[in-house]
Amino acid sequence: MEDGNMELKEIQTLEGHSDRVWSLAWNPATGTSNNPPVLASCSGDKTVRIWEQTPSNGLWNCKAVLDETHTRTVRSCAWSPCGKFLATSSFDATTAIWENIGGDFECVSTLEGHENEVKSVSWNASGSLLATCSRDKTVWIWEVMPGNEFECVSVLQGHTQDVKMVKWHPTMDVLFSCSYDNTVKVWAEDGTGDWHCAQTLGESNNGHSSTVWALAFNAEGNRMVTCSDDLTLKIWKTDDGGMESSNDLASWHHLCTLSGYHDRTIFSVHWSREGIIASGAADDALRVFRGEQ
Amino acid sequence: MVSGLINANPVIYEKKQRRVRRAPSVGDDEHAVEPIDQIEFEARFVRVFIFLTFLNHVRDIKDPEHPYSLEELKVITEDAIEVDDNNSYVRVTFTPTVEHCSMATVIGLCLRVKLMRSLPQRYKVDIRVAPGTHATESAVNKQLNDKERVAAALENPNLVDMVDECLAPSYA
Numbered sequence: 001m002e003d004g005n006m007e008l009k010e011i012q013t014l015e016g017h018s019d020r021v022w023s024l025a026w027n028p029a030t031g032t033s034n035n036p037p038v039l040a041s042c043s044g045d046k047t048v049r050i051w052e053q054t055p056s057n058g059l060w061n062c063k064a065v066l067d068e069t070h071t072r073t074v075r076s077c078a079w080s081p082c083g084k085f086l087a088t089s090s091f092d093a094t095t096a097i098w099e100n101i102g103g104d105f106e107c108v109s110t111l112e113g114h115e116n117e118v119k120s121v122s123w124n125a126s127g128s129l130l131a132t133c134s135r136d137k138t139v140w141i142w143e144v145m146p147g148n149e150f151e152c153v154s155v156l157q158g159h160t161q162d163v164k165m166v167k168w169h170p171t172m173d174v175l176f177s178c179s180y181d182n183t184v185k186v187w188a189e190d191g192t193g194d195w196h197c198a199q200t201l202g203e204s205n206n207g208h209s210s211t212v213w214a215l216a217f218n219a220e221g222n223r224m225v226t227c228s229d230d231l232t233l234k235i236w237k238t239d240d241g242g243m244e245s246s247n248d249l250a251s252w253h254h255l256c257t258l259s260g261y262h263d264r265t266i267f268s269v270h271w272s273r274e275g276i277i278a279s280g281a282a283d284d285a286l287r288v289f290r291g292e293q
Numbered sequence: 294m295v296s297g298l299i300n301a302n303p304v305i306y307e308k309k310q311r312r313v314r315r316a317p318s319v320g321d322d323e324h325a326v327e328p329i330d331q332i333e334f335e336a337r338f339v340r341v342f343i344f345l346t347f348l349n350h351v352r353d354i355k356d357p358e359h360p361y362s363l364e365e366l367k368v369i370t371e372d373a374i375e376v377d378d379n380n381s382y383v384r385v386t387f388t389p390t391v392e393h394c395s396m397a398t399v400i401g402l403c404l405r406v407k408l409m410r411s412l413p414q415r416y417k418v419d420i421r422v423a424p425g426t427h428a429t430e431s432a433v434n435k436q437l438n439d440k441e442r443v444a445a446a447l448e449n450p451n452l453v454d455m456v457d458e459c460l461a462p463s464y465a
Contacts, residue, residue: 032318119441164441
């Protein structure tokens, strides 16, 4: 940070994966005083690793290796809000659901249906719905049923290319997807169980001019940041405060564009609860942004 | 690797001589290297290396519609390889044989794999078809530079077999 009151320091390199690590996820139910932080990592080596910090010395250790389930790259992983389940999506066209049973992770369900590589998986805020997306251009919504059953409730078609990432709104059951077709789409349920595309954020709405790789929300859910192969980050806002009272879901519009910070594809972006945006790009740089208030 | 190839292969020597013609004192190989800044030398080496290994591995690829090899068809020339060693950056521009060449993505993938396997990891590589030489130029370029699509393609056994077959001569 320019004002120097923040510093990022490497504390440890976690070694174990034998190929590119594609994605990480913090377990949201950990990191409290009597519950050390846990994160999951997934890799081109077809495995998922669970890492936990040892409170006494602060060092991170690999607690579990989830293997022999996915047969190709594991592209992304996501914890259920309760932290008991981990969903992993793979280039093998499946999504696996793992349950933490007394420290052991057991694959309790495999979601099949996508034609090819599954790129991303996301749980909604209550943990009752799961979304996946694929190179097959579709987004699937799955309902979590009793007994670790997952039922596909909708196959969303609308993207014209590879869908790179899906992400649920932090408080509402509204789904966002971003794609190789340069757009972000907003998906909503109409009250009768049917899902439809409520809005498309494309180049004509000041959107991105190349692949949109990732998106993230602020804690309130009234701002969204997207990152792209066009070397920019874009911030979007909704018309009303928290969307809770809004019946108009197609209310996202462009707020500003952050350009000139990365000079190769921006693959990853996150918005922290404290309001800090971090981006990671193919220029090997991490950038940290804070809004001026 | 550097000295081995240069000493072993007179073609590299010849390319290098041509490249340093602006240096007035250049007379033979020993003198040619000395006045040249190491970085410049490396960049030039990388360029020549890419060019030659590319020729090595594409010389046996036949265009599906023509009895010529890609080398004969000038799919790539030394000038089409730009190296910025200071910034660890390489850009390769290739020219598909015909506007609708269906092999364009495969050729591009071969190039990328070859460079991934040969160059130090610090290099960032862009691969593109020469502007105006392919009907779906931007689509081909986008695919070749999407690391996720490339990674997924390289898990496809049929595609990997095809790439390995193309690259085999370059490892001989």
